[in-house]
Amino acid sequence: MQHHEEGSFDYIVVGAGSAGCVLANRLTASGRHRVLLLEAGPEDRNLWIHVPIGYAKLFVDAKHNWLYTSEPEAELGGRSIIQPRGKVMGGSSSINGLLYIRGQAEDFDHWRQLGNAGWSFADVLPYFRRAEDQQRGEDELHGVGGPLSVSDVSEPHPLCEAFITACEQAGLPRTDDFNGQTQEGAGYFQLTTRKGRRWSTARGYLAPARKRHNLAVTGNALTTRILFHGRRAIGVEYLKDGAKHVARAHGEVILASGAFNSPQLLQLSGVGPADLLREHGIDVIADMHGVGADLQDHYQARFTYRCSERITINDMMASLRGRVGAGLRYALFRKGFLTVGAGYAGGFFKTDPSLPTPDVQFHFILFSADSVGQKLHPWPGFLTSVCQLRPESRGFVRIKSADPAQAPAIQPRYLSAEVDRDVTTKGMQLVRRVMGQPAMKRYIVEETMPGPKVTSDADLLAFARQKGTTVFHPTSTCRMGSDVTAVVDERLRVHGFDGLRVADASIMPTLVSGNTNAACVMIGEKASDMILQDASAKAQMPARAA
Numbered sequence: 001m002q003h004h005e006e007g008s009f010d011y012i013v014v015g016a017g018s019a020g021c022v023l024a025n026r027l028t029a030s031g032r033h034r035v036l037l038l039e040a041g042p043e044d045r046n047l048w049i050h051v052p053i054g055y056a057k058l059f060v061d062a063k064h065n066w067l068y069t070s071e072p073e074a075e076l077g078g079r080s081i082i083q084p085r086g087k088v089m090g091g092s093s094s095i096n097g098l099l100y101i102r103g104q105a106e107d108f109d110h111w112r113q114l115g116n117a118g119w120s121f122a123d124v125l126p127y128f129r130r131a132e133d134q135q136r137g138e139d140e141l142h143g144v145g146g147p148l149s150v151s152d153v154s155e156p157h158p159l160c161e162a163f164i165t166a167c168e169q170a171g172l173p174r175t176d177d178f179n180g181q182t183q184e185g186a187g188y189f190q191l192t193t194r195k196g197r198r199w200s201t202a203r204g205y206l207a208p209a210r211k212r213h214n215l216a217v218t219g220n221a222l223t224t225r226i227l228f229h230g231r232r233a234i235g236v237e238y239l240k241d242g243a244k245h246v247a248r249a250h251g252e253v254i255l256a257s258g259a260f261n262s263p264q265l266l267q268l269s270g271v272g273p274a275d276l277l278r279e280h281g282i283d284v285i286a287d288m289h290g291v292g293a294d295l296q297d298h299y300q301a302r303f304t305y306r307c308s309e310r311i312t313i314n315d316m317m318a319s320l321r322g323r324v325g326a327g328l329r330y331a332l333f334r335k336g337f338l339t340v341g342a343g344y345a346g347g348f349f350k351t352d353p354s355l356p357t358p359d360v361q362f363h364f365i366l367f368s369a370d371s372v373g374q375k376l377h378p379w380p381g382f383l384t385s386v387c388q389l390r391p392e393s394r395g396f397v398r399i400k401s402a403d404p405a406q407a408p409a410i411q412p413r414y415l416s417a418e419v420d421r422d423v424t425t426k427g428m429q430l431v432r433r434v435m436g437q438p439a440m441k442r443y444i445v446e447e448t449m450p451g452p453k454v455t456s457d458a459d460l461l462a463f464a465r466q467k468g469t470t471v472f473h474p475t476s477t478c479r480m481g482s483d484v485t486a487v488v489d490e491r492l493r494v495h496g497f498d499g500l501r502v503a504d505a506s507i508m509p510t511l512v513s514g515n516t517n518a519a520c521v522m523i524g525e526k527a528s529d530m531i532l533q534d535a536s537a538k539a540q541m542p543a544r545a546a
């Protein structure tokens with residue numbers, strides 16, 4: 001195979017996803033550092049990336065999606081679960097459901113309590129604000145003028161209104177901001193869109209930075225290995241157009257390849273559980289059992305309904321007239337179903353009133369299908385899903401081969417912790433309570449799944465095992481901390497190494513209570529500050545010594 005030397009950079013960022021595009025932008029802003037951004041996927045030119053409803057198409061699009069699946073899951077009757085991940089500029093922020101949720105303040109305070117200085121909510125709030133361009137304007141929790149556009153849904157919808165009213169009738173509060181003083185309540189989601197178009201990090205962060213002379217962006221480039229000199233990362237090897245390339249980093253290599261690929265890349269490079277690496281003939285540089293361990297994810301159970309009125313996305317999609325009409329409304333006014341990705345409305349609730357914060361999230365979605373990514377039902381339909389917010393089940397990511405092109409084994413071990421089974425079941429009972437309220441009744445012809453026969457806790461749990469699926473939030477596979485299996489320290493430096501950090505969903509010590517994109521953007525923002533601070537501290541060192 002041909003081998004090309006691609007020159008040297010101050011920083012090499014591997015992965016142009018939610019966090020990677022933030023890093024590429026912030027690290028090049030001063031003009032002082034040369035940065036190479038490597039991305040395995042192509043440019044984000046496909047129309048369906050930019051029209052929010054295209055979300056559904058990207059589920060099965062091998063050009064822009066890694067299309068992973070989990071290993072058979074013991075608690076799910078041996079089922080494998082789909083694990084989509086963005087493989088394109090913008091990463092998963094280019095294919096995700098667009099919901100803008102940060103998590104609870106208590107999640108970050110918990111990270112701090114685990115020993116991670118600099119990660120309490122008060123510490124990370126400035127980064128959420130700095131990232132944000134909030135349509136509603138600025139306040140103490142929200143920012144304006146940042147690269148990440150956050151917008152309200154284009155218009156209310158009668159079914160969402162009914163759902164929110166039903167929550168109130170069930171004694172659950174209404175809220176107009178899930179990222180406000182408290183997360184609890186039912187309401188409309190805000191979306192990472194601008195004027196009805198998806199606002200991925202490729203759009204918000206990468207596009208403006210690409211004009212800078214000190215940023216090189218290389219797409220369709222699969223990074224295959226980190227190069228080391230002793231315990232110092234000095235560059236990477238990658239494959240592009242069938243040839244092997246080498247790029248050198250004087251400063252740092254920063255992995256932002258996501259919760260599946262960052263640990264995979266470390267393992268392929270000799271950093272991981274020694275027994276696993278030896279099994280695949282990889283020389284061990286550091287025996288680190290935490291690399292790929294502790295995978296967490298949100299697991300959802302979905303209730304589908306046949307609707308009494310033809311006002312759902314199923315109806316729009318069923319007829320040419322509906323599709324053309326929706327297309328015209330979108331083209332002319334940037335309104336309607338095409339502006340919405342996954343959830344339209346939703347809620348964060350406590351399954352037990354004595355809890356300090358919500359422990360389940362509802363997504364209220366204006367279409368229905370037998371399972372995620374499948375054909376929509378040929379009747380008017382909608383669905384409500386529920387997930388437990390702070391699962392205790394932890395699984396792993398482990399290479400299955402020394403070949404970087406082979407997918408790793410992904411095993412979230414959904415529902416393996418008792419509390420996860422318990423809260424999921426209670427959350428399902430709560431869905432039933434809400435959907436049984438007068439406001440929803442006029443719209444529900446029948447609950448098609450799980451159906452009226454499934455009522456006991458045991459039967460609901462059995463249904464969750466048979467039909468539940470991921471909410472697409474894998475995290476924590478290169479966990480931040482100072483204990484023996486933690487992979488990175490609180491400055492996101494890989495323990496025991498120089499010039500090597502991880503900055504993406506993998507570093508979360510625990511999964512946040514909500515959708516994960518905003519937190520990954522925040523991680524990219526905070527990581528870039530720490531990298532630049534460390535660089536300037538280093539630059540001053542010889543002067544001080546002199």
Ligand SMILES: Cc1cc2nc3c(=O)[nH]c(=O)nc-3n(C[C@H](O)[C@H](O)[C@H](O)COP(=O)(O)OP(=O)(O)OC[C@H]3O[C@@H](n4cnc5c(N)ncnc54)[C@H](O)[C@@H]3O)c2cc1C
Pocket residue numbers: 014015016017018019020038039040041084085086087088089090091092093095096097098099100101221222223224256257258259261262265342471472473474503504505506515516517518520
């Ligand atoms: C279908 C779906 C729906 C979702 N819905 C929502 C939602 O509505 N709201 C929300 O907040 N979150 C949502 N999420 C989750 C959220 O988008 C992710 O948590 C977040 O984008 C992860 O960011 P990241 O930076 O960790 O990784 P990613 O954004 O996945 O980026 C990793 C990047 O690294 C690249 N890469 C990987 N390996 C290599 C390699 N070896 N060489 C070069 N490049 C590599 C990948 O191609 C990718 O571009 C969803 C996710 C999915 C998949």
